[in-house]
Amino acid sequence: MQTVITPIFPDISTREHTPSADRFDQTWRASLSTLLGWGRAAGADFVEFFLERVNYINCLAEEDTITSISPRLSTGAGVRVFKGLSDCYVSTNDLSFNGLKTALEKGLSIMGLHLPRQSTIVPEINLEPLRDYAALKGKESWLANCSDMREMGDILLGGTAQLNRQAAHIQSRRATYFRDWQEVLVASSEGTFARDMRLTQTIACQLLCADGAYRTSIGKRQGNTGDPNFLRSWDAAAAAAELAESAGKMLYADYVESGNYPIIMANEFGGVIFHEACGHLLETTQVEQKTTPFLEKKGEKIAHENLTAWDEGLSANAFGTIDMDDEGMPVQRTLLIENGILKNFLADRTGSLRTGHPRTGSGRRQNYTFPAASRMRNTYIAAGDYTTEDLFASVDKGIYCKKMGGGSVGPTGEFNFGVDEAYLIENGKITKPLKGATLIGEAKEIMNKISMSSQDLSLAPGFCGSVSGSIYVTVGQPHIKVDAITVGGR
Amino acid sequence: MMNIEELANRAKDAAQKLGIAKFDIYGATVDENSVQVDGGKPKQVKASQRSGVTVRVWNEQQTMGIATTTDVNPKGLELALETARNASVFGVKEYVPDFSPEATAPIEHIPTDKTPQVPVAQLIETLIDAEKDLLDRHGAIVSVPYNGLAQRDSDSFYINSAGAARFEGGSYASIYLYTKTEQEGKKPRSAGAIRLSHSLEKLDIPGCIQEAATKTISHLDYEKIKSGKYTVVFSGEAFLSLLGAFSNIFNAQNILDKQSLSTPESLGTEIASPLLSVWDDALHPDNVGISAFDQEGTPTRRLPIINEGILTNFLHSAGTAKRMNAKPTGHANMGAKVTVSPNFYHVLPGVAASQQLSLNTADNVIYIDDVSALHAGVKSLQGSFSLPFDGWLVRQGEKISIDSATVAGDFLQLLKSIIFVESELQFTPSGICPRIWVEGLSITGE
Missing domain, CATH: 3.30.2290.10 (PmbA/TldD superfamily)
Known part of the structure; x- marks a missing residue:
C-alpha cells in the first residue's frame, strides 16, 4: 500500500482538536490526519476513518390517518485497521477526538499493535484537499428543501384516498414514505479525504383486499436519490391505479401448479433475478469465501451470448446512485458480463486486497457500525434486440412473472425468489392470473437460459441485505425470457 | 463506555x-x-x-x-x-x-x-x-x-x-x-x-x-424428490421460523390494523390442531436474551397463546391492551406507532396424541430441518408460503438428503393439519419447540 507522509512531527501528548460538531468539513483534517498518523506509526499497514451523520424520518398513513411520524438522528464513526490481509473494525457513537482515539486504540490492540508512547514524535498523514461532493454538486440545501412533516402527511393521505377511490374489496390501505439524509466523511492513511451527502427517499403503497376466503396483498415502491422534490412530484393516482388493477386480478387467482416452465420476466423489479442469481456472486466478498461458482471464470462464458449486464452508480436519481463509495472512491460504470463473457467482479478495498480484482467504487455499508464490503449499486441486464412480443410469441405454455417479490442466494449458488403477480401464458398469450409461485434455480445454470432480452430496459428500487447491512440498490432489466426454470407452487 | x-x-x-x-x-x-x-x-x-x-x-x-x-x-x-x-x-x-x-x-x-x-x-x-x-x-x-x-x-x-x-x-x-x-x-x-x-x-x-x-x-449424498403431497416433519427451528413469519395471527397491533389473518373475534376459536400448544415466555431460563420488561416498561411474562389448539391470548402493548380491554403483556416496542413482537416461543404438545410417530420408523416422509428465504416466500397477509428447505426424505427410517426443493401451503391449514407433536424439545435462538408432524403439504422437486 502507498502512504503519503509529511515531515510534520507533532508531539502525541499535546494534541487537542475541536472539529465542527455540526458538519464534516476541513476542520476535521487536523484530528483525522493526526489519528491516521498514529495508526501508521503503531504499525498498521492501512487505517481508515468513516464518519457518518444521519437525519432520517419515516411517515405512515393508514386508511385516512397519519399513524406514525418517526424521526431518527444518528452520528457515529468506524475505524478500520489493516495489518497484512487481516483487518479489524471498531465503531463508536463518540465523535470527540478522544472517542475516535479510543476506537483507534482498540482497533490497534486487537491487531496486536499499540499507540506510540506519549512524547513520541509521530508524522501526520498528508490528506488530499477535501474532495467535497456535497459542495461540488450543490447538495448542501437538500435537507432543507425536502418536504416537512405536514407536507409528508398531506401527500400520503392523498395516496391512501386514491387507493380508496380506485380499488375494490379493500381490507386495508397504506402509504409510507421515508427520507434518509446522510453525510459521510472518509479519511484514510493513503491520503483519502472525501465528503459526500446522500438523500434517499422512497414511497410505497400497499393494498390488502379480501372477499370471503379470497385474499391478496400487493404493493409498489418508488425510490429516488438526490431530488428534494421527489415526494411533491409523486403521481399518487397512477400508483393507485396500478395497484388497484393488480389487486383486482390477483384476488381470485388460482395457485400455480408446480413444475418446470419457460418464463417471461417483466422489466423493472424483474431484475431481482440477475441481482440474486448472478450479481451477488460477482462481489469479491463471495470470491474471498470461494462461495461463487464464477471464481476463476473471468474472461470465460458464464451466460447466454445474448446477455450483457452492468453495475454502476451513475444513473441520475436511481436508488443505488452515489457519487463516491463508502471508502471515498468515485463510483464508476462497471461492465459485469458482455455477450455472456464475465468481464469484471465488484471489488471494495478488502476484496481487492485479498483477491487481486481492481476496486470498482463498490465499497458500501448500511451505516457506521459496518465495515464496507463489495456491494451492488444499480445493477441491470442491458436492453436486447427483441421486442416483448417476440418473447411471448416464443412460449407455448409458460409463466409471465409480472411483479417479483424478494429473493436470496445461498452459499452453494442456489437462489429463489417469490412472484407477487404472475399469469399463465398459453400459445403466446396471457390467459389467467396465478399466485403462490416461487422461482428456484442455480446461478450457473440459469445464466445460460436467459436467451432473449427485449428493448424495454427499466429500473426499480430495492433493498439489499448482506454482510455490510441493508443498502439501497437498483435492480433492472428489459423483459427477458428464461428457457426453463423450476416453479414452486401447489 | x-x-x-x-x-x-x-x-x-x-x-x-x-x-x-x-x-x-x-x-x-x-x-x-x-x-x-x-x-x-x-x-x-x-x-x-x-x-x-x-x-x-x-x-x-x-x-x-x-x-x-x-x-x-x-x-x-x-x-x-x-x-x-x-x-x-x-x-x-x-x-x-x-x-x-x-x-x-x-x-x-x-x-x-x-x-x-x-x-x-x-x-x-x-x-x-x-x-x-x-x-x-x-x-x-x-x-x-x-x-x-x-x-x-x-x-x-x-x-x-x-x-x-x-x-x-x-x-x-x-x-x-x-x-x-x-x-x-x-x-x-x-x-x-x-x-x-x-x-x-x-x-x-x-x-x-x-x-x-x-x-x-448427511447432505453429501442427495437425490431429487418427486413433486407431490407429503407428510412433513418440521424441526423445531423450521416450525418456529414459520410461526414467526405468521405471528400476525396473535399480534394485537396487526389485528387492530387489519394486517392479520385473525380478527378480534378470533380469540377463543380453534385455530390449530388440539395437539398443539404455544406459549410466549420471555422469562424462560433457556432464553439467552431474557428481558424483564418491554420498551414501555411493562414486565414480561409467560403467556399462553394457543392452548390445545384454541387461540387464548394476543400479544399486547399498553395501547392495544387498552383498546381491546385486556392487560399489556410485555411485548411492546417503542415507536410513534407502538409495535408488538414476540419474545421467546415455547411450543409444546397439547392434548395427548392417539398415535405415536417416529422418524426411526417413518416411510415416505419429508423431514425439514430448516426453511429459508422467508422474506421472499411468505405471504403473511394471505396466509400462504412457498419456501426452499434443507431436509431429507425418510424412507423406512433412513434419511436421504433432498436436492433443491420447496414446501408450500397455507399456514392456517397447516396448523389444523398437525398430526403429531413430539415431546422432545429442540432449543433455538427464537424459542424451544419439538418436531411437528403435518400431513398433506405440497413439495416441489422434480
Missing part, C-alpha cells in the same frame, strides 16, 4: 431542562466484539461500543411525538427531545399511546449479571480451533465460509416522567458455523449450526461443531 444510569439521568435532565412535562425514554448501550476466520487465520474482527435512546414527548394537547438518536451527548439528547416535541404536533389524536399502567409494577427479578469479556485474541483462537475441527470431520468439507464468534454486553433502561425507572443488563456469546463441501461430480452442499449462551465459557462449541458436521455429512 457510558454507564446506563448516567445515560438515563442525562436524558432525564435534558427533558427537564427543556421544560417537557410528560415524556418517557427507552435506551440501551452495547459493547460487543466479534470475529470471523478463514483457513486458520483471522479474517475480520469487529468491535462496537454504541448507545441509543428513543424519546417520546407529549405536548399540552396530549398528542405524542417520538425521536431516536445515537448522539447521547447533552446537545444530541436535547435535539432529539426537541424533534420529538415538534413531531408531537402531528401525532395521532385517536388512540394516543400512553404510559403502561404496569410501568411501575414490581418485578421480582431483573437480570443485571455480566460475565467478563475474554480478550479478542482468545475469540480468534477459539474460532480457528472450531474451524479446524469442523474441516477435519470429513474430507468433503473444504471450507467454513460463514463463521463467527461474538460476545456482547448490553444494558437497557426505561424511565418516564411519572417516576418509572427500570434498568437491566446481561452478557451473551454466540457462535455460528456453516460449511461448504466439494465433491467430484456433485453439487456443493452446505449446512450449519448456531449456539448461544450467556458467556463464552458456557457456549456449547463442541455441540455446534458436531451438529454442523453431522448435518453436512
Whole structure:
C-alpha cells in the first residue's frame, strides 16, 4: 500500500482538536490526519476513518390517518485497521477526538499493535484537499428543501384516498414514505479525504383486499436519490391505479401448479433475478469465501451470448446512485458480463486486497457500525434486440412473472425468489392470473437460459441485505425470457 | 463506555431542562466484539461500543411525538427531545399511546449479571480451533465460509416522567458455523449450526461443531424428490421460523390494523390442531436474551397463546391492551406507532396424541430441518408460503438428503393439519419447540 507522509512531527501528548460538531468539513483534517498518523506509526499497514451523520424520518398513513411520524438522528464513526490481509473494525457513537482515539486504540490492540508512547514524535498523514461532493454538486440545501412533516402527511393521505377511490374489496390501505439524509466523511492513511451527502427517499403503497376466503396483498415502491422534490412530484393516482388493477386480478387467482416452465420476466423489479442469481456472486466478498461458482471464470462464458449486464452508480436519481463509495472512491460504470463473457467482479478495498480484482467504487455499508464490503449499486441486464412480443410469441405454455417479490442466494449458488403477480401464458398469450409461485434455480445454470432480452430496459428500487447491512440498490432489466426454470407452487 | 444510569439521568435532565412535562425514554448501550476466520487465520474482527435512546414527548394537547438518536451527548439528547416535541404536533389524536399502567409494577427479578469479556485474541483462537475441527470431520468439507464468534454486553433502561425507572443488563456469546463441501461430480452442499449462551465459557462449541458436521455429512449424498403431497416433519427451528413469519395471527397491533389473518373475534376459536400448544415466555431460563420488561416498561411474562389448539391470548402493548380491554403483556416496542413482537416461543404438545410417530420408523416422509428465504416466500397477509428447505426424505427410517426443493401451503391449514407433536424439545435462538408432524403439504422437486 502507498502512504503519503509529511515531515510534520507533532508531539502525541499535546494534541487537542475541536472539529465542527455540526458538519464534516476541513476542520476535521487536523484530528483525522493526526489519528491516521498514529495508526501508521503503531504499525498498521492501512487505517481508515468513516464518519457518518444521519437525519432520517419515516411517515405512515393508514386508511385516512397519519399513524406514525418517526424521526431518527444518528452520528457515529468506524475505524478500520489493516495489518497484512487481516483487518479489524471498531465503531463508536463518540465523535470527540478522544472517542475516535479510543476506537483507534482498540482497533490497534486487537491487531496486536499499540499507540506510540506519549512524547513520541509521530508524522501526520498528508490528506488530499477535501474532495467535497456535497459542495461540488450543490447538495448542501437538500435537507432543507425536502418536504416537512405536514407536507409528508398531506401527500400520503392523498395516496391512501386514491387507493380508496380506485380499488375494490379493500381490507386495508397504506402509504409510507421515508427520507434518509446522510453525510459521510472518509479519511484514510493513503491520503483519502472525501465528503459526500446522500438523500434517499422512497414511497410505497400497499393494498390488502379480501372477499370471503379470497385474499391478496400487493404493493409498489418508488425510490429516488438526490431530488428534494421527489415526494411533491409523486403521481399518487397512477400508483393507485396500478395497484388497484393488480389487486383486482390477483384476488381470485388460482395457485400455480408446480413444475418446470419457460418464463417471461417483466422489466423493472424483474431484475431481482440477475441481482440474486448472478450479481451477488460477482462481489469479491463471495470470491474471498470461494462461495461463487464464477471464481476463476473471468474472461470465460458464464451466460447466454445474448446477455450483457452492468453495475454502476451513475444513473441520475436511481436508488443505488452515489457519487463516491463508502471508502471515498468515485463510483464508476462497471461492465459485469458482455455477450455472456464475465468481464469484471465488484471489488471494495478488502476484496481487492485479498483477491487481486481492481476496486470498482463498490465499497458500501448500511451505516457506521459496518465495515464496507463489495456491494451492488444499480445493477441491470442491458436492453436486447427483441421486442416483448417476440418473447411471448416464443412460449407455448409458460409463466409471465409480472411483479417479483424478494429473493436470496445461498452459499452453494442456489437462489429463489417469490412472484407477487404472475399469469399463465398459453400459445403466446396471457390467459389467467396465478399466485403462490416461487422461482428456484442455480446461478450457473440459469445464466445460460436467459436467451432473449427485449428493448424495454427499466429500473426499480430495492433493498439489499448482506454482510455490510441493508443498502439501497437498483435492480433492472428489459423483459427477458428464461428457457426453463423450476416453479414452486401447489 | 457510558454507564446506563448516567445515560438515563442525562436524558432525564435534558427533558427537564427543556421544560417537557410528560415524556418517557427507552435506551440501551452495547459493547460487543466479534470475529470471523478463514483457513486458520483471522479474517475480520469487529468491535462496537454504541448507545441509543428513543424519546417520546407529549405536548399540552396530549398528542405524542417520538425521536431516536445515537448522539447521547447533552446537545444530541436535547435535539432529539426537541424533534420529538415538534413531531408531537402531528401525532395521532385517536388512540394516543400512553404510559403502561404496569410501568411501575414490581418485578421480582431483573437480570443485571455480566460475565467478563475474554480478550479478542482468545475469540480468534477459539474460532480457528472450531474451524479446524469442523474441516477435519470429513474430507468433503473444504471450507467454513460463514463463521463467527461474538460476545456482547448490553444494558437497557426505561424511565418516564411519572417516576418509572427500570434498568437491566446481561452478557451473551454466540457462535455460528456453516460449511461448504466439494465433491467430484456433485453439487456443493452446505449446512450449519448456531449456539448461544450467556458467556463464552458456557457456549456449547463442541455441540455446534458436531451438529454442523453431522448435518453436512448427511447432505453429501442427495437425490431429487418427486413433486407431490407429503407428510412433513418440521424441526423445531423450521416450525418456529414459520410461526414467526405468521405471528400476525396473535399480534394485537396487526389485528387492530387489519394486517392479520385473525380478527378480534378470533380469540377463543380453534385455530390449530388440539395437539398443539404455544406459549410466549420471555422469562424462560433457556432464553439467552431474557428481558424483564418491554420498551414501555411493562414486565414480561409467560403467556399462553394457543392452548390445545384454541387461540387464548394476543400479544399486547399498553395501547392495544387498552383498546381491546385486556392487560399489556410485555411485548411492546417503542415507536410513534407502538409495535408488538414476540419474545421467546415455547411450543409444546397439547392434548395427548392417539398415535405415536417416529422418524426411526417413518416411510415416505419429508423431514425439514430448516426453511429459508422467508422474506421472499411468505405471504403473511394471505396466509400462504412457498419456501426452499434443507431436509431429507425418510424412507423406512433412513434419511436421504433432498436436492433443491420447496414446501408450500397455507399456514392456517397447516396448523389444523398437525398430526403429531413430539415431546422432545429442540432449543433455538427464537424459542424451544419439538418436531411437528403435518400431513398433506405440497413439495416441489422434480
